[in-house]
Amino acid sequence: MSTFKKKSFTSYLSHQTILVIALFVVVMIFGIIEPVFFKPRVFFDVFAIVGEIGLMALGLTFVITTGGIDLGVGYNLQMSGIVFGLTWATTQNLALAIAFTLVTGTLGGFFNGLIISRTRIPSLVTTLATMYLYRGLSMIIAGSNNYAGFPDVLQKISTTRLFGFLPVQFIYLLVLFFILDFIYERGVLGRNLKGMGFNENAVIYSGVNTKKILLGIYTFLGLLCGMAAIVYLGRFSAAKTSMGDNMNFEVITAVLLGGTSTMGGIGSMRGTLIGIIIIGVLKKGFSLLNFSGNIYNFTLGLILILSLLLFSVMEEKKKVSSRKI
Amino acid sequence: MSLIKKPKLTREGLLAIIVAAFILFLSLTTNFSSKSGIYSFMLDVSPTMVAAIGLSMIIFTGNIDISAGTISGFVAYTAGALVKAGAPMIIFVPAAILVGTLLAGLNGYLTVKFKVPSIVVTLAMNMVHVGFYATFLPQSGWIENLGPRFTWFGRARLFGIIPYTFLVAVVVAAIFIFIMAYSKFGKKLYAVGGNVQSAVYSGINPDRIVIKVFFIEGFLIGISALLRALTRNEVMPSMFIGRELFFISAALVGGVSIFGGSGKITGAVLGAMFVYLITIAMIYLGFQDYYQFALQGIIILIAVFITVADFSNWKKKRLKASEGAV
Numbered sequence: 001m002s003t004f005k006k007k008s009f010t011s012y013l014s015h016q017t018i019l020v021i022a023l024f025v026v027v028m029i030f031g032i033i034e035p036v037f038f039k040p041r042v043f044f045d046v047f048a049i050v051g052e053i054g055l056m057a058l059g060l061t062f063v064i065t066t067g068g069i070d071l072g073v074g075y076n077l078q079m080s081g082i083v084f085g086l087t088w089a090t091t092q093n094l095a096l097a098i099a100f101t102l103v104t105g106t107l108g109g110f111f112n113g114l115i116i117s118r119t120r121i122p123s124l125v126t127t128l129a130t131m132y133l134y135r136g137l138s139m140i141i142a143g144s145n146n147y148a149g150f151p152d153v154l155q156k157i158s159t160t161r162l163f164g165f166l167p168v169q170f171i172y173l174l175v176l177f178f179i180l181d182f183i184y185e186r187g188v189l190g191r192n193l194k195g196m197g198f199n200e201n202a203v204i205y206s207g208v209n210t211k212k213i214l215l216g217i218y219t220f221l222g223l224l225c226g227m228a229a230i231v232y233l234g235r236f237s238a239a240k241t242s243m244g245d246n247m248n249f250e251v252i253t254a255v256l257l258g259g260t261s262t263m264g265g266i267g268s269m270r271g272t273l274i275g276i277i278i279i280g281v282l283k284k285g286f287s288l289l290n291f292s293g294n295i296y297n298f299t300l301g302l303i304l305i306l307s308l309l310l311f312s313v314m315e316e317k318k319k320v321s322s323r324k325i
Numbered sequence: 326m327s328l329i330k331k332p333k334l335t336r337e338g339l340l341a342i343i344v345a346a347f348i349l350f351l352s353l354t355t356n357f358s359s360k361s362g363i364y365s366f367m368l369d370v371s372p373t374m375v376a377a378i379g380l381s382m383i384i385f386t387g388n389i390d391i392s393a394g395t396i397s398g399f400v401a402y403t404a405g406a407l408v409k410a411g412a413p414m415i416i417f418v419p420a421a422i423l424v425g426t427l428l429a430g431l432n433g434y435l436t437v438k439f440k441v442p443s444i445v446v447t448l449a450m451n452m453v454h455v456g457f458y459a460t461f462l463p464q465s466g467w468i469e470n471l472g473p474r475f476t477w478f479g480r481a482r483l484f485g486i487i488p489y490t491f492l493v494a495v496v497v498a499a500i501f502i503f504i505m506a507y508s509k510f511g512k513k514l515y516a517v518g519g520n521v522q523s524a525v526y527s528g529i530n531p532d533r534i535v536i537k538v539f540f541i542e543g544f545l546i547g548i549s550a551l552l553r554a555l556t557r558n559e560v561m562p563s564m565f566i567g568r569e570l571f572f573i574s575a576a577l578v579g580g581v582s583i584f585g586g587s588g589k590i591t592g593a594v595l596g597a598m599f600v601y602l603i604t605i606a607m608i609y610l611g612f613q614d615y616y617q618f619a620l621q622g623i624i625i626l627i628a629v630f631i632t633v634a635d636f637s638n639w640k641k642k643r644l645k646a647s648e649g650a651v
Contacts, residue, residue, distance in 0.1 A: 069444070115626070120633045124389070124444055125583050129625035132570060136619025249452050252445075262442045298456025304449040305435065312439040 015259030015311065019274045026278060030285035037288060040165040048235065050254075050280035051158065051169030052077065052228035053247060054273075057254040058173070058180050059221040061272045064255050065184075066196045066214065067264025068116065068123035072131025073225050074247030075138070080105040080229035082138040085147025085239030094151055102226040108134055109222015110215070117214035131248065139241050147239040158234030169231065173276070176224075181269040189213070197264025246297065253304045254279050259311060336580040340595045347602045355609045364486055366601065371494035372553040374597040376568070377575035378501050379545030381593040382538050384576055386518045386531075387585030388443035390432060390542060394569040395454035397550035398466070398562030400425040402458075404551060405468040405560035408475045418551060425547030426540055428454075433539025437532045451569075458562045469559040479555030490552040497548060502590045514538060519586030574621050575600045578628040600624070 031037045047054075056073045063070050083104040087097040108130070115126045160168040184190040195203040196210055204210055233239060258275035260267030279300070286296045352358030357366070376393060383390050403424045407417035432450055436443040459465045481489045505511035516524040517531045524531055549572075554560050579596025581588030603624065607616060 071448075119630060121626075121629050122583060125577070125625065125629050128570075128573070129622040129629070131622070132618045133622030133626075136615060136617070136622060139615035140613075140619060249448065252448065256445065262445050292459065294456045294459035296456075297452050298460055301449045301452030301456060305446065305453070308441045308445060308449070309435070309439050312441055 015314075016268065016271055016274065018310075019258065019271060019278070023274060023278050023281065026281050026285070030281065030288065034285070034288045037285065041161075042284075042288075044165050044167055044170065046277065046280035046284045047170040047173065048158070048167035049283050050276050051167070051172060051235070052232045052244075053250050053254060053279065054169070054173045054276040055176060055224045055228040055231065056221070056247070056251045057258075057272050057276050058176050058269060059217075059224040060251055060255050061180070061184070061258070061260055061267055061269055062193055062217040063123070063221055064260045064262060065193045065264060065267045066217065067200075067262075068214070068218075069127065069252070069262065070112065070123065070218070070221060071127040071248055071252070072112075072134055073221065073251050074244035074249075075131050075134040076105055076108040076222060076225040077229045077232065077247060078241065078244040079108060079134040079138040079141075080226045081233055081239045081243050082142045082147070082241065084229060084233055085145075086141060088150060089145075089147050094153060098230060101229050102223060105226020105229060106219055106223045109225065110219040112222070113215040113218030116218060117211040142239075142241050148237060150233060150237050154230075154234050155237060156234070158231050172231070173273070177269060177273050184267075184269045193217070194265055194267075197261075197266070246293070249297075250279055250300065253300055256304060257307050261311075337589055337592045337595060340579065340592060340599065344595050344598050344602065347599070347606070351602065351606060351609070357605065357609075360486055364482065364488060366605065367491040368488045368556060370598055370601045371488070371490045372549040373568075373571050373575055373601065374494045374549075374594050375497050375545050375552060376549035376572040377579070377593040377597045378498060378590055379542035379549070380569075380572045381576040381579065381581045381588060381590060382501075382505075382514065382545075383443075383542050384518075384573075384581050384583060385514050385585055385588060386535050386538050387521075388436060388535060388538075389447065389573070390429065390539070391444065391447040391569055392428075392432060392450040392454060393447075393542075393546050393572050394565045394567055395451050395458075395562075396425050396428045396543065396546050397553070397565040397568060398458060399428060399454065400547045400550035401554035401560040401565065402462060402466045402468070402562045404554055405471055405475065408471050409468055414474070414478070421551055422544060422547030425550060426543035429543025429546060430536070430540040432543075433536045436539070437535050455563075455566060462562065466562040467559065468561075471558055471560070476555060476558055479552070479557070488556075490556065493548065493552060497545070498590065498594050501545075502594075505590050510534075510537075515586055517585075570621055571597075571600055574625045574628070577625055577632070580628075580632060582632050583629055596628075 027037075036042055056077070060070055060073060080101045084097050084101040087100045088094070091097070112123070112127055112130055115121055115130075116123045158167075158169065162168060162171070184193070192203055192208050192210075192213060195206075195208075196213065200210055229244075232243060236243070254275040255267075255272050256262065256275075257278060258268065258271030258273070260271060282299065282303075283296060286299075348357070352362075356362055376397070380390060380393060400421045404417050404421035407420055412420075428450075432443065432447050435441060435446045478489055483489065483492065505514070513524070513529050513534050516527065516529055517534045521531050550565065553565075575597035576588070576593045577583065577596070578599050579588065579592030579594070581593060581596075600621075603620065604617065607620065
């Protein structure tokens with residue numbers, strides 16, 4: 001084919017370009033309606049809001065790249081958070097509570113990974129089932145208790161502001177993003193993950209133990225859920241059985257908005273990061289405008305559907321064969 | 326070869342035996358077999374039976390609908406709002422079912438036309454629906470004091486024991502068992518779920534089949550939602566949030582393969598009964614409500630695991646492993 005073929009205008013618009021434009025537009029809209037939005041302390045609050053969601057979304061990008069999905073990250077967070085509350089309430093030992101939280105999250109992810117990698121049960125059903133399992137478990141553990149009265153040290157984990165305006169979550173996200181982005185774009189693991197999304201057998205035949213990789217990424221996602229639980233508790237200082245209810249959907253939306261395909265094989269950490277920020281801006285903007293959480297959910301659902309339709313139309317134009325691995 | 330067919334225990338047969346044993350066990354140990362026990366079981370199980378049939382048909386084609394519960398909410402709201410406005414049954418029932426059909430059809434249309442996996446479309450739709458209830462419907466869609474014009478059908482009983490809703494469910498089940506077993510459409514459905522490529526080569530248009538199935542599922546969700554709503558004097562769309570868990574687990578317990586292409590409507594119907602019997606048993610045993618979530622999750626996992634696992638292969642593998650060890 002001739003390399004001099006004239007490119008159409010739309011082919012210059014990658015997912016990420018569109019996302020950045022969308023982000024810019026959303027920020028401008030909120031800023032114009034509510035000028036207080038542009039104050040650094042208010043604007044950077046966006047990162048404090050999406051701290052938990054962001055951690056999980058970055059991990060979920062790995063999972064969705066392989067063509068899998070985890071529907072229940074929010075309930076894994078809930079279960080981990082409840083375990084934190086229980087441990088703190090019984091032992092008053094912060095280190096132990098944090099350790100148990102991380103272990104619980106990791107085990108939750110490990111259990112998913114074990115089922116998905118060792119049996120042929122699709123991730124969709126596995127996580128649908130374990131999502132209810134974890135929700136049920138956290139309700140059983142907590143009963144009607146709400147755990148509160150956590151030490152101030154815990155709050156420092158999430159409410160510290162660098163230079164007086166930059167939430168510490170920004171640093172967490174950035175560090176995790178750089179590590180995962182490097183693995184995703186440059187590492188062998190990233191290449192294998194994308195390969196598994198396209199054709200798992202091909203990757204198996206090239207001598208890669210895909211079962212181990214699957215188990216690994218789900219377990220890692222579980223660990224991130226545990227971490228997210230701690231960040232969440234630092235922000236709200238109370239472990240309730242309603243925590244994380246809405247997050248399953250927000251996390252998946254962030255990843256899919258970022259252009260990672262549910263079919264597997266294509267995606268980007270950068271896209272996910274922009275997706276996370278868009279969600280944060282929406283959340284912050286809506287709360288500034290005093291809109292209810294329901295309007296936010298409604299909008300988020302619509303945005304997800306529209307973005308999927310847009311991407312699918314774009315894919316159609318570019319033809320799937322030209323996807324880069 | 327003998328001419329007499331050896332009776333073979335199918336998955337559905339096995340499930341039927343389990344359900345029967347369960348009923349026997351419950352009636353021996355509790356007052357389940359009393360008039361009110363049987364009545365309330367039939368009343369509770371009928372909406373799930375009908376919806377599980379719809380979900381099974383979706384799963385046959387290799388798709389799924391996570392928004393089935395929230396679509397039900399719209400159906401119930403439509404019926405309630407129309408009754409409040411003074412519409413007779415001949416209008417509000419078809420209108421409500423139509424709403425369900427169209428909403429599910431929209432899911433199907435988006436899934437097929439834009440090649441987006443149904444799980445993502447319906448997950449997003451679920452969110453849109455829930456947000457819609459609370460944002461746009463007056464009082465979040467809560468309508469009370471609907472009166473006997475709304476409830477008479479849901480509360481009517483045949484011979485004082487069989488609720489009309491159960492009769493509807495049985496008729497619907499019979500029709501769909503027949504359709505899936507004997508019609509061309511049923512065969513096409515299995516073909517699309519089993520192997521799309523070969524379905525295409527044999528002249529089936531899979532897109533059209535999938536869209537059709539979504540519409541049919543919506544129709545069944547509509548009936549199911551009405552069967553549940555009509556028993557109450559009020560409608561509240563949020564009451565239906567999360568119901569899809571029961572529908573899906575009924576289908577999966579009934580042996581409908583999540584990979585598509587296999588399973589039976591009979592299985593889904595029995596699966597719905599099984600799910601409810603477990604619930605009832607847990608209530609009798611004095612477990613709190615929230616154990617339901619954990620239990621449903623475990624039931625789904627076990628059911629799918631049994632469907633997926635090829636035990637004959639396992640034996641061979643174990644043999645091989647033990648040989649290797651020696």
